[in-house]
Amino acid sequence: MEDNRNLILATGLSMLVILVWFVLFPPPEPVEDPNATPISEQVGADPGSADMAVAPPAADDIADPSAAMDPAEMTEVALEEAARLVIETPAVEGTISLLGGRIDDLSLRNYDETLDPDSEIVRLLSPVGTAEPYYALYGWAPGGDLGFDQVPGAETPWTVEEGDALTPDSPVVLRWENGDGLIFRRVIEIDDDFMFTVTQSVENTGEAEARLAPYGIVARHGLPEDLQNFFILHEGVVRKVDGQLDELAYDDLPDLDMIAREGTPAEVVDVLENGWIGFTDKYWMTTLIPGAGQAFTSVTKYVAGADIYQTEARMPAMSVAPGQTAEMTTQLFAGAKEWETIREYQNEGGVDRFVDSIDWGWFYFLTKPMFWLLHNLNLLIGNMGLAIIALTLIVKAVLFPLAYKSYVSMAKMRELQPEMEKLKERAGDDREALQRGMMELYKKNKVNPASGCLPILLQIPIFFSLYKVIFVTLELRHAPFFGWLNDLSAPDPSSIFNLYGLLPYAAPEPGTIMALIFIGILPLLLGVSMWLQQKLNPQPTDPTQAAIFAWLPWVFMFMLGSFASGLLVYWIANNTITFIQQYTIMRSQGYKPDVFGNIRSSFKRKKSDS
Structure with missing residues (x-):
């Protein structure tokens, strides 16, 4: 009798411990900089400001030609929309679209969708026009007298200056000229695993100073089909902001659209030193990673009209004098959340606390x-x-x-x-x-x-x-x-x-x-x-x-x-x-x-x- 009372007491105490834990250690609230400049103000910022961060165009400006067809046909049609460069490594395979220079076709060679011997390998990124568009996009936002038609964006027709395919041993170089004296190049490299290195540069051959800001975007159209939506698992935005881990579920992102309409930033944070931002699923992740110590503005937004979930890494604006060249190097992780691989990127690659991108939970000190x-x-x-x-x-x-x-x-x-x-x-x-x-x-x-x-x-x-x-x-x-x-x-x-x-x-x-x-x-x-x-x-x-x-x-x-x-x-x-x-x-x-x-x-x- 007494032992059973002890069992009941232990059960009650267990529930009490959990409740007290939740009260004392609630989920961390998203970090928001009260001094962050609203997006609407950033676009019209003073070109002379050294801290100006210009907003890139919203992802809903990208056309979506999807039609009523099965997913395989949609993917085939979407991949034929523009010329492409092949990606081939031991870990991933896919292509880069020369329309916008988008990294939007990526599959993981070592992971199958199911245990069926005939199963397809896991597809991580897909181009616009497929059933689940999910891609990384890079570009430049204009400042001063420049307009959006004078800088590369989502629809820019890039040409290949160097390289036939992207492999760990052979980077590719893309080139685009705006016709007004600015020559843009994008060098894309990849390692044996899941890390892309993207170097964006602009050469000013004109007679006037140019002011502009590089950015990176990871966009996802609609919710992922295999969304677990389970309380013990985080799926959605994950970011590291000056040592602080922030997580925002997909369900919470639509609220950001209402916040943005009121003229306030949609989860904008000015990062002082280290950080990264992107989307995480149960086993896979796509993350924008500025250089170590690089200041940037991390942005999370939801475009209601197009049902697009979007994360951005906006770099500080640059002033490029005539005859000069400016460049910015960032990284993109797109792959499987392998503990050893991610730990190596953290310890050897200098990605600040990257292992925390794995969802260890509140009991992380035990997990x-x-x-x-x-x-x-x-x-x-x-x-x-x-x-x-x-x-x-x-x-x-x-x-x-x-x-x-x-x-x-x-x-x-x-x-x-x-x-x-x-x-x-x-x-x-x-x-x-x-x-x-x-x-x-x-x-x-x-x-x-x-x-x-x-x-x-x-x-x-x-x-x-x-x-x-x-x-x-x-x-x-x-x-x-x-x-x-x-x-x-x-x-x-x-x-x-x-x-x-x-x-x-x-x-x-x-x-x-x-x-x-x-x-x-x-x-x-x-x-x-x-x-x-x-x-x-x-x-x-x-x-x-x-x-x-x-x-x-x-x-x-x-x-x-x-x-x-x-x-x-x-x-x-x-x-x-x-x-x-x-x-x-x-x-x-x-x-x-x-x-x-x-x-x-x-x-x-x-x-x-x-």
């Missing part, structure tokens, strides 16, 4: 080391499922001293169960007398009834951290275990509906009601492991409580059946190790729990009742 350990275990073992089990063993070993005290206390309390029942009979309805008697009994036998709560409370943030790691990190995507478990980031695909593959029927689709009912092998093993663990604990004397606790393992079995199979592997391993530890420690304290005898007795009672 980061948890992932580091899991990642290295996987490298050592070569199997992510076995790495999760090894991680479980390590976590249980670290918590063993606390668990030992808890299980010793539990064994002593189980031994005191008969005396507690006698106290209850003597006290009757006098609850105060019962409490006094129990406290004296605990004190006499040196038992702390609350000692079992601490290990449970400590495991809650560990569980959430591991859940975050399995759900969010790319390294778990399509990671196989054994047999039918070929993706530890997805629910168990087996089902009793087809007798776990013995019948020629497909299992229910994950996320459907049928999948929740006809659960797989891992959820069944989870239920059994929880049931066995429950048999070591004292059974409630109250029939109602006993019935509730008897059903809990099976309720959790169905509730957690749709969770990622990697998480179920952890939980089954955790329950199994906990059962072995508790059983062994209780026997070492003189208490011999007859778990299997209790199970046999239960079956005999059910058989006699029938």
Whole structure:
């Protein structure tokens, strides 16, 4: 009875801890510079101002020729709209459009959409005219006496000055002349992974000084089709502003349009030193990265009429005298959120705190080391499922001293169960007398009834951290275990509906009601492991409580059946190790729990009742 009170108390305390955490550490509010200049004012800024940052044209100025056709046809037609340069690296493939010089066709060679052998590789960027336009665009915003027709933008017809294809060993150079003495060049480079380096330059061969500002844009037309929209995962704008991480979900961006209409900046922040801005999905990301120490204005906006989500990196305006050349170099990350790759860009490439672009969550102080350990275990073992089990063993070993005290206390309390029942009979309805008697009994036998709560409370943030790691990190995507478990980031695909593959029927689709009912092998093993663990604990004397606790393992079995199979592997391993530890420690304290005898007795009672 007392153990069950402790369990209920621990559950309540767990919820209280989470609520207090949310109150004390709420999600960070977006950083907004109160001194930022409104966009409308920036366009008409004084050309002589050294801090002038001119706004580029909105992405809705780009024509969208999409028609009623299937996505494959739309992509084929869109790719034929303009001449293109091929991109070819070990990690990505695609093309660059010479219309606007847009990086708008990019696929990830090492990642498939599904586990189907005939699956297409993941497409990250798509040109205007496809089902989901998503692209990076560079240009110059005019200042002084220049007009938008005198600087390169979204529709500028670039020519190739150097290079036939963009590879890690061969950059390409694009060229455009405005006819008024300004020659613009764009040098595009790429490494073996996912980082583009874009150098924009302008040569002034005219007789008058030119004032203009380079910019970069990442634009997305409409919401991504595979948007998860799950509370534990951030999808949308992600940016680092002077060491501060800001996240803005897609759902929040439409509000920016109303803010912009009132004449105030749509999430404009003047960055003093380091920063980056872009869009992040669950596994992929496209991010604009100015040079280290480069001041820039980061902008997030939503164009309501065209349903376009847009991030910008606006550089300070430059004054280019006749006979002079000015240039600006920035980077563009467009690829998979591989931890090792992103960490290398941070540590070796100088991209400030780039690892934070992975959504570690509020428990990042646990999630980061948890992932580091899991990642290295996987490298050592070569199997992510076995790495999760090894991680479980390590976590249980670290918590063993606390668990030992808890299980010793539990064994002593189980031994005191008969005396507690006698106290209850003597006290009757006098609850105060019962409490006094129990406290004296605990004190006499040196038992702390609350000692079992601490290990449970400590495991809650560990569980959430591991859940975050399995759900969010790319390294778990399509990671196989054994047999039918070929993706530890997805629910168990087996089902009793087809007798776990013995019948020629497909299992229910994950996320459907049928999948929740006809659960797989891992959820069944989870239920059994929880049931066995429950048999070591004292059974409630109250029939109602006993019935509730008897059903809990099976309720959790169905509730957690749709969770990622990697998480179920952890939980089954955790329950199994906990059962072995508790059983062994209780026997070492003189208490011999007859778990299997209790199970046999239960079956005999059910058989006699029938």
